[in-house]
Amino acid sequence: MATGNYKQANRRYHRYLWPTIGLYVVVCFGGPILLSAGWITAPWAPAVIGIATALPIIVMFALMLRLVEETDEYTRLRQLRSIAIGALITLSGAVMIGFLQLFDVVETFWTFWFGPMFFAAYGLAYCVTGRLTSNGVV
């Protein structure tokens, strides 16, 4: 895979990331206020606000994918390793919780926690992957 341009990719990533985070914060806090204050009473309103809150997070995933494609080759390797580790931890947690629910050990689990769980695992993994060699050895 050809090497990309690290600075350009980062600049492009941040140019779209911060407005997306801003939009998420506005919708995340504004949505429940609109509903609880009774300003929107339509039956479809909760569904629309729910989807509107999820959309910026989906955009963040897409931005992450574009950053991985556009950045330089070493950063791409680190990013992909971190995403793989983050996915491994998150999916392991999801499977574990799923079976615990099946056997009535855990009653309910808010699935949207898997998003923050992935980002936390990905972030921690990114700190560690800087110490790895090309072959994955520390």
Next chain:
Amino acid sequence: MKNHLRRLRAEQGWSQAALADKLGVSRQSINAIETGRYDPSLPLAFAIARIFNAPIETIFIDERGEVPSSRAAE
């Protein structure tokens, strides 16, 4: 793979960040290559060779052995 990148960079008086800027990669990439934690792709290795105006084989050292005898005879 070992390399002479750190020495060549020092000879030019460039920081890791300066060399990274010239190559369009992160400073961490340069550090990883210099410390042998990352072997660059051919396009990046050739870009490094071009910047130092040196043949690629004088910068990167293949530690895994000599040229096979049948090839050497060619």
